[in-house]
Amino acid sequence: MQKLEQRFSIQYAFPVFFTRDIFDVDNQLFASVLMEAGEKCHNILCIIDSGVLAHDSTLYSRVEKYAAVHSEIMQLCNIVTISGGEACKTKPQVIDSIIQHIHDNRLCRQSFVLVIGGGAVLDAGGYAAAIAHRGLRLIRMPTTVLAQNDAGVGVKNGINAMGRKNFLGTFAPPFAVINDFNFLESLPPRELRAGMAEAVKVALIKDSSFFDSLYEQRRQLASFESQSMEQMIHQCAALHIHHIGTQGDPFEFGSARPLDFGHWSAHKLEEMTDSILHHGEAVSIGISLDSLYSYHKGMIGSGDLERIFTILKDLGLPLYHQALADIDVDTALHEFQEHLGGELAITLLTGIGSKKEVNRIDTNLMKRCIEELGLRFHGKNATAGDEYGNSVPMYGVLN
Ligand SMILES: NC(=O)c1ccc[n+]([C@@H]2O[C@H](COP(=O)([O-])OP(=O)(O)OC[C@H]3O[C@@H](n4cnc5c(N)ncnc54)[C@H](O)[C@@H]3O)[C@@H](O)[C@H]2O)c1
Numbered sequence: 001m002q003k004l005e006q007r008f009s010i011q012y013a014f015p016v017f018f019t020r021d022i023f024d025v026d027n028q029l030f031a032s033v034l035m036e037a038g039e040k041c042h043n044i045l046c047i048i049d050s051g052v053l054a055h056d057s058t059l060y061s062r063v064e065k066y067a068a069v070h071s072e073i074m075q076l077c078n079i080v081t082i083s084g085g086e087a088c089k090t091k092p093q094v095i096d097s098i099i100q101h102i103h104d105n106r107l108c109r110q111s112f113v114l115v116i117g118g119g120a121v122l123d124a125g126g127y128a129a130a131i132a133h134r135g136l137r138l139i140r141m142p143t144t145v146l147a148q149n150d151a152g153v154g155v156k157n158g159i160n161a162m163g164r165k166n167f168l169g170t171f172a173p174p175f176a177v178i179n180d181f182n183f184l185e186s187l188p189p190r191e192l193r194a195g196m197a198e199a200v201k202v203a204l205i206k207d208s209s210f211f212d213s214l215y216e217q218r219r220q221l222a223s224f225e226s227q228s229m230e231q232m233i234h235q236c237a238a239l240h241i242h243h244i245g246t247q248g249d250p251f252e253f254g255s256a257r258p259l260d261f262g263h264w265s266a267h268k269l270e271e272m273t274d275s276i277l278h279h280g281e282a283v284s285i286g287i288s289l290d291s292l293y294s295y296h297k298g299m300i301g302s303g304d305l306e307r308i309f310t311i312l313k314d315l316g317l318p319l320y321h322q323a324l325a326d327i328d329v330d331t332a333l334h335e336f337q338e339h340l341g342g343e344l345a346i347t348l349l350t351g352i353g354s355k356k357e358v359n360r361i362d363t364n365l366m367k368r369c370i371e372e373l374g375l376r377f378h379g380k381n382a383t384a385g386d387e388y389g390n391s392v393p394m395y396g397v398l399n
């Protein structure tokens with residue numbers, strides 16, 4: 001037998017900035033980020049979420065003006081708008097059109113793709129940027145709470161295919177992430193709330209004092225007070241970054257995926273409701289379910305369980321959806337196992353701020369937990385539309 005061995009390692013590092021008014025011509029941050037790639041003029045393709053543009057009609061011209069003022073460091077090749085929300089991850093034409101723009105503008109591996117948008121647009125733009133020429137430099141500018149505190153600060157992207165969530169995607173660390181809090185000013189309350197579910201999630205699995213502070217601040221968060229929101233986003237992003245960077249498996253070769261706490265049912269709910277339930281809302285329901293299961297397994301006490309239900313409820317997040325009753329638990333777990341690769345690994349709670357991976361779920365107990373959630377949280381105050389005209393899924397929010 002003959003054997004050759006290839007071995008090398010690559011160090012990845014990227015900054016995550018927090019700022020305001022990133023395209024004010026006097027804000028040097030964006031120019032200085034580009035400067036890190038060399039003091040020359042960099043080609044940039046800019047992709048913007050239509051939902052952001054709809055509320056911020058001057059964004060387009062501010063980007064253009066910023067590029068003109070900083071022309072020594074950036075050449076803006078084009079600004080492309082793609083429709084925001086989950087649909088952009090589901091239509092292959094969206095990816096094709098971004099790749100077409102990369103081609104038409106003769107961008108190379110050293111060019112930049114700047115994506116401004118929610119988690120869905122970041123995922124779609126990031127995926128296209130990662131596969132064209134096997135990877136262009138990506139700068140993410142997340143514009144939702146969920147994208148600023150979670151989706152935008154990680155190392156992966158993904159689009160939906162075969163009727164499955166994130167079936168295609170790559171691990172591709174960005175060049176930089178810039179969180180501009182001003183973008184959140186136009187975000188509808190429903191989206192502001194949805195992103196908080198990921199903060200509750202990461203607090204529950206990693207940091208009891210962060211959970212305590214979220215719990216204490218829940219009324220301020222529910223009314224979107226900017227200081228509480230910014231602290232929540234900063235700490236949530238920091239915990240995600242820290243976890244990805246220090247837990248030894250940034251590219252998820254193993255099966256354990258603690259940051260996916262509550263996500264096995266969340267992914268299924270998003271699929272089953274055709275994304276009527278948004279990601280953060282589905283995660284909130286998934287957290288409720290897996291917390292209740294942890295309780296029935298004797299892993300957390302009733303006091304902890306009630307605090308979890310209370311914070312989600314007080315933040316205005318859903319704890320149940322009727323589609324949960326239709327989940328085929330065995331199939332959903334099996335699909336999640338496929339998504340993880342290897343054996344099933346479901347994260348459960350052993351307390352607030354501590355977790356345990358299990359490889360087996362008692363599906364009968366899980367089904368009973370779904371029934372119990374339904375009895376407690378279904379139907380009360382269910383509503384057909386919120387103040388923004390979104391159709392809101394039927395779910396119960398306790399008073
Ligand atoms: N890659 C990852 O690691 C990762 C992690 C978590 C979630 N995700 C993905 O993120 C997606 C969810 O992201 P999301 O919660 O940001 O929702 P989203 O991207 O679906 O956006 C929600 C809505 O808000 C609009 N919007 C975005 N920014 C706005 C703004 N500033 N003002 C007004 N409207 C705005 C969008 O157009 C869209 O209609 C899911 O597809 C999920 O799978 C990815």
Ligand SMILES: [Zn+2]
Nearest residue numbers: 198263279283
């Ligand atoms: Zn998530």
